[in-house]
Amino acid sequence: MIDLHLHLDGSLNPKNMLWMAEMSGVKLSFTEENELKKQMMVEPDCKNLGDYLEKFDLPLQVLQTKECLEYAVYELLKELQAQGLCYAEIRFAPQLHQQRNLTQKEVVESAVKGLEKAMKEFPIEAQLILCCMRGEANHAENLETVKIAKEFLEKGVCAVDLAGNESAYPTKMFEDVFLLAKEQNVPIIIHAGEAAGAESVEEALACGAVRIGHGIHSIESPELLERLKAEKIYLELCYSSNLQTQAVKNSCEYPLIEFLKKGILVTINTDNMTVSNTSLKREYRLLKETFQLSEEMLLQLAENSVEAAFLPQKKKLKLEQKVKQEFLKWLSTERI
């Protein structure tokens, strides 16, 4: 299985978080594992993406040293491999890890170290996506993120992204940041059509996005859907997270089946394993049960993830075999 949309800070497990707090001398307000886990998870009364994003303050307290960043990436990949994943693209925003004066380059170097160590020890492959952040006082930091992504491209990093509060900071504010990415040939993903409408996805495409984080509000525009299909733009759906942030009110409004019927290329992802309290298998299972997806449909979704991965064609072919095998094995256990 493959997860293409997974945030590092939203996927730390509480046990590792306690260890990192000790390692870096951070005093957390919660030191008991279960209590900490509760604090790291989204509240049942989460009203919007803004509320959801508040959950990142706590994990970010510990992700401020080279050692912790390396450890967090390593441990996350160890966990993903144990869950049965064979490839993942993990994302984070280097500029959010500078509270103790690390440079963005040092942040990324440390994360790459953790990535390489895990890939050496476990049968899993992975790459990093560097997020720029929506905001108004961080233009220089966003440009720096693109430059660092270029420096580490194909050396652990595979793309840049735009994350943060979509409704407060429209995508078009960041045009020049992504113009730089385009000039540098760094692949672009943008979180869009999550807390804003189809116009935000259109703006993301204008910025050069080749994949869209969420993109569920694309369903509002038939013209946009045609374009997504024609241009083979992949949508990274994260079902549980989309319900929690109230990007859709309930499962009846979730456009998965319509996307599939219209031939839109969708992939299934977790977004944040800890904040959303989920795993990739759980997401597939939830969708299977909620939308009565056939095994063929589920396999198609898994294969879409292989196609959407930022990997050379040769590697994708190899991965496709592996994913198919593992996926069929998982499906057979699900039937019991």
Ligand SMILES: [Zn+2]
């Ligand atoms: Zn996300």
